[in-house]
Amino acid sequence: MNEPSRDRIFAGIRSSLGADSSTPLRRTSSYTSNLIPARTQHEGIDLKALFIEMAETVKCSVARVAATDEVPQAIAAYLAEHNLPTDLVMAPDRRLDEIPWTAAPMLAFRRSAARESDLVAITGTFAAIAETGTLMMVSDAERPNTLNFLPDNHIVVVDANDIVATYEDAWMRLRGAGEEIEMPRTVTFITGPSRTSDIELVPTLGAHGPRRLHIVISGE
Amino acid sequence: MESTAHTFKENVDDALQKKNLKTAMRRLETTIGPARLAARDRLPEFDALCDLAREIKDHTLANLDVYLENYEAKVRAQGGHVHWCATPEEARQKILDLCRAADAKTVTKGKSMIAEEIGLNDFLEANDIEPIETDLGEYIIQLAGEPPSHIIAPAVHMTKEDIADLFFEKHQIYDMPRREEPRELVDDARKILRPKYGAADVGITGANFLIAETGSSIIVTNEGNGDLTQSLPKTHIVVASLEKVVPTLADVTTILRVLARSATGQEFSTYTTFSTGPRRDGDLDGPENYHVVLLDNGRSAMLGGEFRDMLRCIRCGACMNNCPVYGSIGGHAYGWVYVGPMGAVLTPSLIGLEDAHDLPNASSFCGRCEEVCPMRIPLPKLMRLLREQAFTEKLAPARERWAMRVWAALATRPRLYRALSEAVARVLGNSGWRRGAFRYLPFAGGWLAGRDLPAPEGRTFHSLWRERTRLEARAGR
Secondary structure: OOOHHHHHHHHHHHHHHHHHHHOOOOOOOOOOOOOOOHHHOOOOOOHHHHHHHHHHHOOOEEEEEOOHHHHHHHHHHHHHHOOOOOEEEEOOOHHHHOOOHHHOOOOEEEEOOOOOOOOEEEEOOOEEEOOOOEEEEEOEOOEOHHHHOOOOEEEEEEEHHHEEOOHHHHHHHHHOOOOOOOOOOEEEEEOOOOEEOOOOOOOEEOOOOOOEEEEEEEOO | OOOOHHHHHHHHHHHHHOHHHHHHHHHHHHHHHHHHHHHHHHOOOHHHHHHHHHHHHHHHHHOHHHHHHHHHHHHHHOOOEEEEEOOHHHHHHHHHHHHHHOOOOEEEEOOOHHHHHOOHHHHHHHOOOEEEEOOHHHHHHHHHOOOOOOOOOOOOOOOHHHHHHHHHHHOHHHOOOOOOOHHHHHHHHHHHHHHHHHHOOEEEEOOOEEEOOOOEEEEEEOOOHHHHHHHOOOEEEEEEEHHHEEOOHHHHHHHHHHHHHHHOOOOOOOEEEEEOOOOOOOOOOOOOEEEEEEEOOOHHHHOOOOOHHHHHOOOOOHHHHOOHHHHHHOOHHHOOOOOHHHHHHHHHHHHOHHHOOOHHHOOOOOOHHHHHOOOOOOHHHHHHHHHHHHHHOOOOOHHHHHHHHHHHHHHOOHHHHHHHHHHHHHHHHHHHOOOOEEOOOOOOHHHHOOOOEEOOOOOOHHHHHHHHHHHHHHOOO
16 A cells, blocks of 8 residues: 555554544443433323424424324324325335235335435334434445435334433344444435525525425334 | 735724614524523533533544544445545645536625635636525625624624625526515525525535544525535535534534534523435435535644633634624624634634734633633633733834833832822813813724723822721721
8 A cells, every 4th residue: 555645644544643642541441332312211291292303393293003003104194284195105125014004005105215206205113213313324235324304204113122322222122132333335314304505504404305294103 | 715814903993883883783683692692501511511622622623634534434334435625725626626527607605704714706707616605694694795793793883784785686587676684585595596596506514513533514594505515416525624623423412512512501492403315225315425625724834822712612603692892893893714813823824823813812812712712711811821922022013012012111110100190180180070081082092993991090009008007997897
């Protein structure tokens, strides 16, 4: 590897740091979390209620259903309420196959990544983080990342069991039993629909990403 | 980007003449100011998290070589590429080479201050590649041909009427009517930019952080433009500076808790995306090529000097949002990419004090910048250090240095100082008490051009204090 600039930069850093550049690294893994805010840590906390409260604060709309078989009707009702088309693009996520979509026969699905013409996307979520009403999306062959950004309306189906307290809890889920974390190509924390304040600092929704973010939570 | 920091004083004069600027800048104080305080108060651990964030960054900087090596190894293991660039010229050239390798005609861009620092847009244009800014604020100033005036709200100095005029003029090819409401202007920009993402050959974004543990680059945005920029084109280029690296996911999570709260008063920004390498087997979307262009541009040298603290900066903008000087003159007066208190320290470190020695004077040392800085950067202290350097290196005009010397002579001789200040207070007090304030005084025409000097009451604090002590002693207390 012939990289004169790389060598020059590292030589510069080392000469600036002097002798203390060889101190042992304290931080190598996320197993040790830093300070966790108390907001989600007190006993008997209702994470689902907190998640909903925080998500609504950032202008998500939230629907609650008792079980997965009620999800299709809830989505159909949302589409009708907002006068949205029933042609949907849905992530080819196996977990979404557990939902009995035939319960809402008017819905038509394409299972793929997003295209510019798509108006409504349906995805699941890897975890829902109560601390700030944040959805954690990971990408892979079944969960294309563009579905989170391109369509005007994003509907996210959340299994109540996937609601966790903090970002750290969500990272631990992703880490699983492995020693080292296997990072998906993208991990996206989504907190509300797209917005901007670039014109006179007036908050305006729907800048480039979804104008609406609707969350359907199933289960208790 | 070409700097005009050396004509700071003239820039300020121009800025103070601009009528709408103060109205526009005051919005920062009335909107983001209270929002930041509210977000801070909703999180009792906020101060403790700031202390921790500072410690994480200090530790990282003290071991920067090791963390950068770890980061690079992780990026490579995921199929990404890291390009080390010592200077802006090298970084521009590297990015151009990568664009040419992708046979690029147009590139979409997410917001990146490093891209501004290296003057990327002009360079790409000069080489027949069209850069398209997609962040709304950056899009606006690109159309206007202006530099950003704020690091997170680049068009904050403009009114909606300014933007409406600009859009009407520049959007004629799209046959759009002149519209004025923010909602309508946002919609117009959205409509125009949508097809550009998919049509671009390369997407360039900055990075708020790079993670050594995983080799990920992170962008924190509200609009979603950065994500469309980095996921739709075939090639994604991340342009970032060395000090953006943090050790672990846990560490970045801690810093993220203070970033949005400090920047906009949000609990969390809308989108925080961790990108790790190019598209994987079976993926239905994402870039096929993932490159990171890492810029030094003087930072490795800063690491060894008195300004290392500045490398903790996470570009939240809280210091400028809370700065009375920035709030009066706006960002353009600072003459380069970085503005406000953080710019007053960073700019001289990056482009040389010689060309920016007036910037550290743009402070009343009220201390608000340090108070609101989530990374605990002692900005007033660093500005004072730069003032000292400018004085000892004789960078300031002779008149200023002469005045400083007179001041020093007085300030180190208390008796003389008191006698003189008492005399001045008496004279000014006698001649000004009727009017209450002075609009003109000899030798202070410039200072009084934009404000009045309240007339002194005629006595100094010291003389009042002496008298009081005497009276108390006489009363036998």
